[in-house]
Amino acid sequence: MTGHETPTWRDRLVEVEVGAVAHGGHCVARYEGRVIFVRHALPGELVVVRVTEDTGGSFCRGDAVEVLRASPDRVTPPCPFAGPGRCGGCDWQHASWPAQRELKAAVVAEQLHRLAGLDREVVVEALPGGPADWRTRMRMAVDPDGRPGFRAHRSHEVVPVDHCVIAVPGALDGVVDRTWPPKAELVVARDADHQTHLIEVGPPVVRRGRRPVPGPSRRRRGSGTAAEHAAGRDWRLRADGFWQVHPAAADTFARVVGEWAACRPGDRAWDLYGGVGLFASVLAGQVGPTGSVAVVESSTGAVEDGRANLADLPQVSWHAGRTEAVLATPEFAGRPPDVVVLDPPRKGAGKDVVAAVAAGRPARVVYVACDPAALARDIAAFAGHGYELAQLRAFDAFPMTHHVECVALLAPVR
Structure with missing residues (x-):
């Protein structure tokens, strides 16, 4: 040294x-x-x-x-795999459930204050079902001995498990009680019809004397098509596609989005980062056959599933691509929306998307956020374009973890 x-x-x-x-x-x-x-x-x-x-x-x-x-x-953590150096999936098993929600509320409030300059009291609402037995989708890793588990915090080390206290009952049956190819990853989804779908993602296959086969191998167990029920509809989607992991989350968020979007018949709405169209289905019912809902989604698989699920709603149009690129096209830049809903990934929407949305001067923007820091940054960006935070609700859609889901209503400053 x-x-x-x-x-x-x-x-x-x-x-x-x-x-x-x-x-x-x-x-x-x-x-x-x-x-x-x-x-x-x-x-x-x-x-x-x-x-x-x-x-x-x-x-x-x-x-x-x-x-x-x-x-x-x-409190005593309910899971034997929780604790220093062990499974990194849960952050707050050592805190009572009410205390977990208070901790998350404090984080949301602090991010709003620090990044958006807003002082706001935050309450994190519980979803039905309690802090355990809620996770319907999870990704597991396999250690060198073929044992499935979860990675330690900020580590590639695999912590083998024989159960998971936050997984919905039955999700890991036939998964944790057998061995798997070393270094594989397992994508597990338990759908609303209590069917388990498993995708085994293996490491790239290397053959002697040849270059590695591009990409990992994939094996499916189950139909690969998950059944879900939300917003008054039945959904069929890829089991490894995006869907809310808490059983009560999709219905809850769809209800809040519908209340705050408040579209009128004939309105034009945008559903950005729209996934398979959960929120679009609600907006379509509000705008009716004389209105329109434009869904923007970068995942082509989600767009295919969305088109199939909402085939009965001709007022819904689908646009595959990166949101910032799609919004720059004449079809969007030249036709301002009345209402915008956006549910971006963890990094947030970003300044370009915020600017494109605000340029159309929609009457309401409903923002669904899985990261409070990204939400606060984007609220600050919207403020620069003349929008203010009108309402905010936060939900404990990920008990035992530090994650929290927020829904924000932004409106032009009067």
Whole structure:
């Protein structure tokens, strides 16, 4: 080590008092002038932290390995695979369910304040069913011994499991009780008709004397077509396609989107990042046969499924491609919408899409967000175009994890 290198804190044990919750499933602590992002702790606790990552900057990461003074919100994790160095799927199993929602509400409020300059009280609403037995879709990894499991936090290491407390009952039957090809990945979907669909994704096949076969191999078990029921319709879609993972989420979000979109007969609506058309089906019922709903979706598979599911709604049109590119076409740039719904991926919509939406001056923008930081950034971008946050609801669609789903209503500033 040269004289200019900073000694690493990795594996160091330090005693800290835990501060506020932060976005990402950890809390903030400080030690010797540095920030430590601590997992497996709760605000106000006194804990011993083992530093797990240290790149020498102003912060490092660590796990609480001993609790010296516990929060009253602390509970025993219901899963034996939860804890420091173990499965990284759940962040808050050591917190009571009400406390989990309070932590998520604090994160949403902090992101709105920090990134959008808004001070707003946030309440995270529970969905029916409790904190366990809710996850209908999951991706598993297989370790070198053929055992299926989940990856540790910020790691490629596979933690083998024989059950999962947040998976819907029956989802992992016949999956965790057998061995699989090493280094494969398993995509598991349990649909609304209680049918399990499994896709085994193997590593690229390499043959002696030849170049690797492009892409991983895929094997399907089950029909590969999932049945879902939401927004008063029956849906058929690819089992590995996008659908809300909580059984109550699709209906809940469709209802809120419909209430806030409030389209009138004859209106023109955009459904951006529209997936298979869940929200489009609601908008189509509002605009009626004299209106139109334009769905923009980059996944060609989702567009195919959406066209098939909404074939009875001729007022719905489908546009496959990246949202920012599609909105730049004359068909969109020259025909402003009355209402826009958007449900972007975790990174958010971004400035270009926000600008394109705001340019049409829709009366209402309904934004469905799975990441509060991205939502706050996009709300700030909308504010720059004369839109304000009119309403906000947050839902605990991912209990035990740090994830939270928000629905925001944006309207022109009066």
